[in-house]
Amino acid sequence: MKKIISIILGGFMILMLAACGQTAEPVKTEAESKNAVSAGKEQANKEKESKLTLEEVFKKTEEANKDINSFASQMNMKQNIEVSGEKQEFQSDIEMEFILEPMALHQKMTMSLAGEKQEVDAYLTKEGFYMYEPNEKMWFKLPEEFSTQILQMSEGQTNPSGQLEQLKEFVDEFEFQQDDKNFILTLKASGEKFDQFLKDNVKNVLPAEMQADNMMGDMKFNEVKYELHIDKETFYLNTLNMVLDTDTQIEDEKMNMKIDMQSTYSNYNKVENIEIPKEALENAQEIN
Template sequence: MRKWITILTAGMLVLILSACGQTAEPKEDPMTGEKEEVVVKSELTASEVMEKANAASETQRSMHSDMEIMQTLEMGDEKQDINSTIDMDMIIEPLAMRQTMNMQVGDEEMAIEQYMTEEGFFMKDPQSGGWIKLPNEMYEEVTGQMAGMTESPVDFTMYEEYAEDFTFEETNDEYVLTLIGSGEKFSELMQEMLEKNMPAGADEAMLEETDMKVEKVDLQFTIDKKTFFTKNFDMDMIMTMDEQGQQVKVTQNIKGTMTKINEIDEIKIPKEILDNAQELDKK
């Protein structure tokens, strides 16, 4: 169970999907069922919107994000609830990050604070409350991993087979793309995403030996009409993974909001942390 907690909570899934060629319908209110009045209806197709969103993402230099992650892992009679919130500022190049994560695993609560800039990678020890400076190699490793995600353009041909599963709606200010699906082809997608976003040091061989089935995946992306930046996403997922006869059922909801896009110019590590952090040698 702990191996799966490590893989499923340490890595963030970056899900960027294209959609079919229909133009947007006015967004329906989930409570009343009534469609929102759209003053100027867009003539763009869903695929065109996603292409523009992909191009906009390559101009993204910085952002703030807030995420809520609720997970339940079940293996036999064992059940584990994991709830996390993440508050993060990020500058893409050179990579710099300030992150606060609050995680509750069962009855245990843990707060993790991190700073990462060219001055080093610093983490607050949850037990002692003191700051630790991690080895310089770890900054280089994380930078290398992030480079692959931030510099490579998205290959939309990867997602053509999912086109018919999308709905495409709009409001006066936003495009809304929604995917509801299940079955083998979504299992292949999730396997690929997990492998791509595997955290450093995780057991990749375990994923290769795992039979993964997606029972349900609901994704919703909201894209700003003016900037084509992704404003938020919501993912509900239920999947089972069978590894050498051991079956794990994962129920997960992830909500994310992105703000202050290209508005963060600097992330500074407080002088108190720089002066007092204890260096941790890499073994």
């Protein structure tokens, strides 16, 4: 069971765009779908349509990412986990502020499990990883090696430019659309090629001691879907939605995990400082 929990907590890489030569198809609103659009409105909509290809959006997004040093995000995630016939449902609501250089994170999370809510207020900086547990009304400091591992993993994922290049091989899998404000990229992928790619990326975000092949188990991706909304003006990521369905065989136990995540991103380069509260630094109880 420890290996199962470790893989759940390890998380999955956030994937980004790929390059392609097609332009984005406009997305019709529900009202437009039900009613014929007037000639004047149709012309106005056409004027808002971008002629950029997916390859051009990819390049502009890659350039914009290089200038990002901070952002905020909100995430809602539902997880359904079944292990050997036993089912558990998790509901997580997360608010986060993130600075890349030097790396710092402030995260407030509310997680619901079996009708019970657990709240966590966490800070992660070069000074360490501190968490406030409201039920205990106490601050805790996690071991230095733990915070170091998380910092290393986070620093490897914060700049998506490296992942952009990797996804070029899946260019034919993308659906490319647009609305008035966003380019909309949708990826539904399956097959052995994509399956191995995801396994490799999950493996890369885990701590070193968990990267052995036998720790990954016999992982199978039943469904993978990413929907990304890229701002037409700034080329920053506005929305990332993900659906994931996996089967894994670990220690003679079969685990099925379904994840449905919706997240939004904002305040790019406006998060200027994240400091661990003085109360935490002075009173935190260190745990192993």
